[in-house]
Amino acid sequence: MSALVLVLNAGSSSLKYQLLDADSGTVSASGVVERIGEPDAKAVARHTVSGEATTRDVDAPDHHAAMRVVLDAFATDGPPLRPQDLYAVGHRVVHGGDLFRSPAVVDDAVIDAIQDLVPLAPLHNPGNLAGIRAARAAFPTTPQVAVFDTAFHQTLPPHAFTYAVPREWRERHRVRRYGFHGTSHAFVSRRLATLLGRDVSETNVVVLHLGNGASAAAVAGGACIDTSMGLSPLEGLVMGTRPGDLDPALPSHLAREGVPIEDYDRALNAGSGLRGLTGTNDFREVERLIEAGDPDAALALDIVTYRIAKYVGSYAVALGRLDGIAFTAGIGEHSPRLRAEVLARLGMLGIRVDPDRNSGGPAERVVTSDDSAVPAWVVPTNEELEIARQTLAVLR
Numbered sequence: 001m002s003a004l005v006l007v008l009n010a011g012s013s014s015l016k017y018q019l020l021d022a023d024s025g026t027v028s029a030s031g032v033v034e035r036i037g038e039p040d041a042k043a044v045a046r047h048t049v050s051g052e053a054t055t056r057d058v059d060a061p062d063h064h065a066a067m068r069v070v071l072d073a074f075a076t077d078g079p080p081l082r083p084q085d086l087y088a089v090g091h092r093v094v095h096g097g098d099l100f101r102s103p104a105v106v107d108d109a110v111i112d113a114i115q116d117l118v119p120l121a122p123l124h125n126p127g128n129l130a131g132i133r134a135a136r137a138a139f140p141t142t143p144q145v146a147v148f149d150t151a152f153h154q155t156l157p158p159h160a161f162t163y164a165v166p167r168e169w170r171e172r173h174r175v176r177r178y179g180f181h182g183t184s185h186a187f188v189s190r191r192l193a194t195l196l197g198r199d200v201s202e203t204n205v206v207v208l209h210l211g212n213g214a215s216a217a218a219v220a221g222g223a224c225i226d227t228s229m230g231l232s233p234l235e236g237l238v239m240g241t242r243p244g245d246l247d248p249a250l251p252s253h254l255a256r257e258g259v260p261i262e263d264y265d266r267a268l269n270a271g272s273g274l275r276g277l278t279g280t281n282d283f284r285e286v287e288r289l290i291e292a293g294d295p296d297a298a299l300a301l302d303i304v305t306y307r308i309a310k311y312v313g314s315y316a317v318a319l320g321r322l323d324g325i326a327f328t329a330g331i332g333e334h335s336p337r338l339r340a341e342v343l344a345r346l347g348m349l350g351i352r353v354d355p356d357r358n359s360g361g362p363a364e365r366v367v368t369s370d371d372s373a374v375p376a377w378v379v380p381t382n383e384e385l386e387i388a389r390q391t392l393a394v395l396r
Contacts, residue, residue, distance in 0.1 A: 005388040009092040010131020015066045022388035033066040047073035063130035088143040090391035093128045095121035096148030103394040106144040145391040152182030155223040179227035181209045187386040189219040192326045204319040210332035212240035218315035238304045240281035243272035309345035325376040
């Protein structure tokens, strides 16, 4: 049977998709429906086949309507998408709590469990559920699999995932470190082991997933032993609109200053990080501002690279031996300046950046010199392929 998998990533107002063969990795089509359910704007759908994109204004008041838009795009622009041709539908689900250590075939019990975890991911799990329900309605006889961002990090030992907070918080309110970007960290850590010429079971690496959302993971023998994001995606590295690590006293301090909790949440999710420091969350714009002599942008880069280097250093200690570093995701893959600054801060580990290798070359390449004690690589991530392969694995 074909290994054709439709991968869906449903957000609160968007539905991203990719149709690919999980065995070969060949992508047949991809696209997105945006502005779902927004009353003041038409939804926009983009469908791409063989590099050619078609964009349309559409009606998509909810995810069920958005799924119909997706099916219409396949019917109109190709390739044909028949339920009998699909091996499965794979869904990205942000938060699986400590209930899911691996992908799960979707049934009513799994949906109830994801719903129960909404308090841990109120910005993400509801949209993920909407996508699952829409896909089950569209493909009622096709197996559906939920792949969780948090699952890869369920191998964290208790000393890494436990917060030093009251027992009631930990047990009743499920307060602990969960970690995110797990599909990316899983894919890239395995690929880096291959590039290093080592078996993944014998490789200790740090993966830096650096995009608008950013996280670091320490992976020992293929298992994650620590990661920078915590209970939510707010903790850890400085991101596009999120602040990363903060003093826990900040919420009570701002509450005494009269800042409503809703404003606090909004600012930390959408108004902090690079945007809070520079006014933009686009790292390319930050680099342009640095070239123009903007001191806020220069400070932002220092803060971002300092925080990344601190995490790499601490993870080198946690791993005991560091065999390689991977830069991945939008910024990690495309910013030589950021990579150079991070690696320069890690010189005490014997790491030496090669300016020529770092500045250009194949998408997948080593960026350190031959005499560097630890090699650093650019490794493009492929979360859709990872979701498809995990979907295939759990069904096979």
